[in-house]
Ligand SMILES: CC(C)(COP(=O)(O)OP(=O)(O)OC[C@H]1O[C@@H](n2cnc3c(N)ncnc32)[C@H](O)[C@@H]1OP(=O)(O)O)[C@@H](O)C(=O)NCCC(=O)NCCSC(=O)/C=C/CC(=O)O
């Protein structure tokens with residue numbers, strides 16, 4: 001083990017294993033996770049060369065091979081608990097996307113959430129057994145955000161009791177669905193339903209795409225891969241053109257909306273129930289955001305204690321780069337954010353579970369709050385995580401730019417989370433829509449509960465900020481959100497008072513609306529972090545996590561100081577005090593940085609990073625990695641004889 005990293009692990013101020021257990025949700029969960037990871041890491045069928053050495057086709061082939069082995073092993077091991085399956089899948093793919101993601105993550109949930117009992121009977125088992133492999137085909141070339149603008153049509157033919165599906169224009173072609181290109185043989189297709197000459201809006205239809213024996217596309221189905229992407233190249237994101245494809249009436253998912261045999265349309269109890277699976281995935285994205293940032297922080301912080309660079313004192317050893325305050329300022333707030341996002345992920349998962357149970361019981365009253373919260377936090381966490389991965393990459397200097405670091409791959413595979421499942425700006429505006437409605441309720445004398453209570457008429461004049469108190473800092477985030485949400489609603493009102501239409505006024509305030517939503521989400525995250533700590537039994541864990549919560553809050557104030565000062569929450573002198581305490585915290589947490597990343601308990605296989613190796617032996621590993629790169633298969637590349645040698649001989 002590298003002596004520097006070994007020293008970093010001597011005498012942590014807390015019990016690393018206790019924090020690992022806390023993050024996992026208990027000692028038994030840690031043991032189970034390690035057991036499942038060991039099954040994968042000891043399975044020779046899952047051994048592979050660095051993915052960076054493969055072509056797009058090679059990566060897809062590698063991913064499909066792992067998918068097949070994973071499904072076989074899940075059955076053989078008798079894994080039925082969704083948590084076990086999720087942990088096993090994460091171990092197989094090391095957190096990377098895979099061609100079955102949409103089948104497992106959206107197609108199956110769509111059946112569970114939107115299918116009737118008969119439809120479940122017909123489709124679910126074959127899908128669970130992977131005879132049917134599905135995807136979720138909603139986005140079109142011309143529309144991803146504006147769902148009501150989708151052009152794919154499903155016309156009901158009462159004579160044959162079938163739907164006829166078409167993508168009538170080039171912009172209607174389904175574009176992006178994961179697994180659509182080469183993997184899926186079915187899709188849930190979102191289309192505008194027409195019956196009895198009337199458009200009844202978006203509904204979901206199960207369409208078979210390929211022959212179950214030959215896998216060849218069926219008549220009327222033109223399908224393929226959309227080509228290389230910025231990343232995510234293990235997945236065959238595809239296109240789908242539909243030309244008069246006929247499906248039985250019973251292929252429309254009819255748990256909520258229905259089309260009777262004669263074509264009569266029965267409306268769903270709420271139009272938004274069709275969007276339920278997207279809300280499920282958004283909540284899942286929030287709960288998984290922390291894992292991505294945990295990997296990036298582990299790589300960058302471990303590298304930052306083995307990398308020595310520059311000379312502050314002549315003759316003295318070069319310092320570890322984590323001793324530089326700027327390096328601490330880049331990485332330690334991200335480490336604190338990782339822990340903050342772990343707790344908000346738990347919070348959103350619980351919220352989704354509770355409100356879904358209410359919806360199943362026919363109570364739709366909290367759907368809007370769930371939508372606004374999941375949409376806003378999905379945008380808030382993914383924006384910060386993706387930017388954080390890039391900060392970690394740059395903090396590793398040149399070697400951060402090498403695929404050996406694992407950081408470029410982590411970045412390109414996480415970057416689309418700001419776009420898919422709801423483009424982040426659009427999601428923040430959905431949260432803003434909800435917040436503006438809440439302001440309206442308060443104006444009508446209604447008292448609010450939950451995360452928006454801060455909009456109620458102010459009862460107490462909060463004492464001035466105490467930057468040493470986490471509770472006082474949470475209050476500061478609350479006051480910032482209250483001021484920003486109220487301020488933007490006043491801005492909207494003044495636009496309307498000047499005669500602007502609702503649409504114009506809204507568009508003229510979009511930037512402020514997004515900022516107000518961000519401040520609301522930031523408050524929810526810091527409040528949840530502080531509240532979760534109260535439940536931590538182990539005193540050592542509670543102490544170190546409190547320091548991280550303190551750092552997260554202080555850093556948030558310095559990063560958005562304009563908001564806090566505009567809101568009158570603090571003045572210049574108080575801001576200076578906040579910065580001073582932040583610097584002190586950076587210095588005190590520096591010694592705990594490696595143990596805090598070890599607590600994530602991410603194995604070298606999962607991390608897939610030469611720079612983030614647990615033993616810190618980076619340089620030999622980096623040299624060995626480069627030596628196996630494909631370009632080094634021969635000392636003289638074939639292009640030399642083909643192009644350079646003739647050029648050199650030509651005596652230009
Ligand atoms: C942007 C959206 C939400 C706009 O939809 P629209 O119907 O036009 O809504 P309005 O803004 O007019 O609001 C109407 C009303 O409905 C409420 N609402 C909207 N969405 C939901 C929802 N999901 N759940 C509950 N309630 C909802 C909204 O709050 C309003 O309520 P009021 O009381 O204020 O009237 C919509 O177009 C949208 O969601 N667009 C994003 C599309 C999207 O997410 N696509 C994802 C495709 S799948 C994918 O990307 C897969 C990726 C692969 C992977 O994950 O690996």
Ligand SMILES: Cc1cc2nc3c(=O)[nH]c(=O)nc-3n(C[C@H](O)[C@H](O)[C@H](O)COP(=O)(O)OP(=O)(O)OC[C@H]3O[C@@H](n4cnc5c(N)ncnc54)[C@H](O)[C@@H]3O)c2cc1C
Nearest residue numbers: 136138139143144145176177178416419420421422423425
């Ligand atoms: C890797 C990846 C995987 C995907 N997988 C799937 C899948 O499996 N199934 C599927 O159906 N889709 C999938 N998608 C598509 C994805 O859901 C859409 O790309 C996403 O919903 C954004 O829509 P869009 O691409 O049309 O962007 P646009 O909506 O065109 O966004 C472009 C810009 O316009 C802005 N904008 C748009 N509307 C508004 C508004 N109302 N107010 C303010 N600004 C606005 C946005 O903020 C953004 O800056 C995937 C996408 C990616 C990148």
